[in-house]
Amino acid sequence: MKRLKVDSVIIGGGMIGLALACGLARRGQQVAVIERHKQPELPQQPALRVSALSHRSRSLLKGLDVWSKVEGFRTGPYQAMHVWDKDNAATIHFDAKEVNQQDIGAIAENAVVEHFLWQVAEEAGVHIIEAEKWQLRTPVSEQQEHPNDPVRLMTNDYEIDAGMLFGADGARSRVRQLADLPITFWDYEQQGIVANIRTEQPHQGVARQVFLPSGPLALLPTYDSHLCSIVWSADTEVAAELMALADNPEKFAWRVQIASDNVLGHCQLDSEVAAFPLRMQYARQWYAGSTVLMGDAAHSIHPLAGQGANLGFADVDTWLRLLDEGLTGQRLFAAYQRERKADSLVMISAMEAFKCGFGSSNPALKLIRAAAFALPAAIAPVKRKFVQKALGY
Ligand SMILES: Cc1cc2nc3c(=O)[nH]c(=O)nc-3n(C[C@H](O)[C@H](O)[C@H](O)COP(=O)(O)OP(=O)(O)OC[C@H]3O[C@@H](n4cnc5c(N)ncnc54)[C@H](O)[C@@H]3O)c2cc1C
Known part of the structure; x- marks a missing residue:
């Protein structure tokens, strides 16, 4: 059994977990990532899963020295x-x-972004552990009682002690379930x-x-x-x-x-x-004890505006900025949740409004939206807001 002592352990080496790992490592933290898959290979043919990355996401990836690698590989x-x-x-x-x-x-392409994030994370000294099975030995109740004690995780090969545990393990997050963080959802x-x-x-x-x-x-x-x-x-x-x-x-x-x-x-x-399958969901509480959620583990939205990954990158960006501002402990957790939950809910509501504005088959709503969209001046502010959101601001 190998022993690791790190500042942060991240469950999930998707785009969001790996971006967080790179950002924390650049700030001098010791970081471990537990991911069930191997590093994605660079796809020979254009892959099916893509993300429309906003300016804000790209500027995060630029700051992590990842965008320059991704950019040259079939980006549009x-x-x-x-x-x-x-x-x-x-x-x-x-x-x-x-x-x-x-x-x-x-x-x-998601696999391309993940491939290069993985490479940069390893170069920065992040321990990426391939493991499907892991156990949390410090339940959230203990984390809450002893906030200064490390969180212990076990895989088949490793015993990991970490200052913080991040759940970046996607929409069906096991971390979220273990931390007993409730969600609101609709299918x-x-x-x-x-x-x-x-x-x-x-x-x-x-x-x-x-x-x-x-x-x-x-x-x-x-x-x-x-x-x-x-x-x-x-x-x-x-x-x-x-x-x-x-x-x-x-x-x-x-x-x-x-x-x-x-x-x-x-x-x-x-x-x-x-x-x-498409489902909207968001966690009502984004942290408990020393455990924090990021990316789809905290929120997943309809792909109609292509904003799911962008919201996740914004979570990472915000966490890193708050760290740089010197926030720690409960103040950091609360500030992160306040900012990111509000932003995600605005995006979820905007998506629902857009779906109603365009997608509904209700005849009354159809008449109203046809009239509304026939008035360019009336939609100019809505348009501007939408473009800003698409850019990630
Ligand atoms: C059809 C479709 C189109 C989309 N288009 C866009 C778009 O254009 N723009 C955009 O911004 N977003 C888009 N999205 C959303 C975007 O794909 C997601 O928001 C984003 O991939 C979430 O990243 P994540 O890293 O949080 O989660 P995930 O990508 O789900 O990564 C989670 C990682 O955790 C690992 N993991 C999970 N459980 C465990 C475990 N127990 N132990 C170890 N590892 C584990 C998984 O293997 C995975 O690698 C789209 C989504 C869909 C469904």
């Missing part, structure tokens, strides 16, 4: 967003120029269908999203001017239909082409098709 900056409703004239278009920026965000009864689609017309750096009665379909522009990564958030029945077409590339691509109003011309399926 996009300059504009176009959103429309299948059923009526409601449409919204915004351009990075409107807020004096060169782009709104950049599409990056969208939708699946997020992802695939890569080759298009006849170039996407011209525009992220497009059409609201269908069964849910939104996003066509995200990749590094290749004729390749879009799609996220089709579809009600369960439609999702089952689409998944049944996964073995019939022409029919699947035809559905995408018709659903997206032929906006990029003829479509071809250029990858496998995968589905992810």
Whole structure:
């Protein structure tokens, strides 16, 4: 049995856990990460899971010396967003120029971001331990009674004593369950269908999203001017239909082409098709004892605005800033929770409002939204707010 004494142990080496590990290590902390998978390899073909990274996320990754590596590996900056409703004239278009920026965000493959974060974390001396099974030997009640004592964790090979325990272990967080931190959730009864689609017309750096009665379909522009990564958030029945077409590339691509109003011309399926269940949830309390939640472990939101990973990177960014400001102990925990919970709830509410504004099939709401979106002046402030959120500020 090997013994490790660290300042922080992080459960979960996804994008958020690894970004936190890199940030803490740069501040001189001894850090261990427990992750059930190996380091993701750089995918040979464009991968299915991508994230539209905001300016704020990219500037965090730049500060960690990770973005310069990710940037050269199939990232696609996009300059504009176009959103429309299948059923009526409601449409919204915004351009990075409107807020004096060169782009709104950049599409990056999750596996690529994780690969380079992992590499930089190891170079900074982070111990990354591959383990599916681990036990928490210091329950939260003990952490609360003896806040200055280390938290002990055991894997098959390691006994780890840590000053802090972070749960960055995703939406089904075991850390959150062990810490008994309650969540509020609702199931969208939708699946997020992802695939890569080759298009006849170039996407011209525009992220497009059409609201269908069964849910939104996003066509995200990749590094290749004729390749879009799609996220089709579809009600369960439609999702089952689409998944049944996964073995019939022409029919699947035809559905995408018709659903997206032929906006990029003829479509071809250029990858496998995968589905992810969609659920909104947030932890009502983000810390207990010496345990703190980050990323999807604390909040997971609808992918319609592509903000889940961005919220997680903002958690990391905030934690590191509060540390730099000299906050410690309960003051640090409370300040972190206050700032990040408020920001996540604003994002969740904005997503729900946007879904209602575009997605609803209620005839009265349809009439109101058609009128509202016909008045460009009236939506200018909403638009500006939305662009700011897309940028991550
Ligand atoms: C279809 C879809 C599209 C999306 N598009 C976007 C987008 O465009 N932009 C965006 O910002 N967000 C997007 N998101 C959201 C984004 O993918 C997530 O918010 C983000 O990946 C969360 O990162 P995380 O590190 O917190 O969690 P995860 O990525 O879930 O990572 C958790 C890690 O913890 C590990 N782990 C879990 N349990 C244990 C355990 N018990 N022991 C050891 N290790 C464990 C897992 O193996 C994993 O590596 C999308 C989500 C979906 C479903």
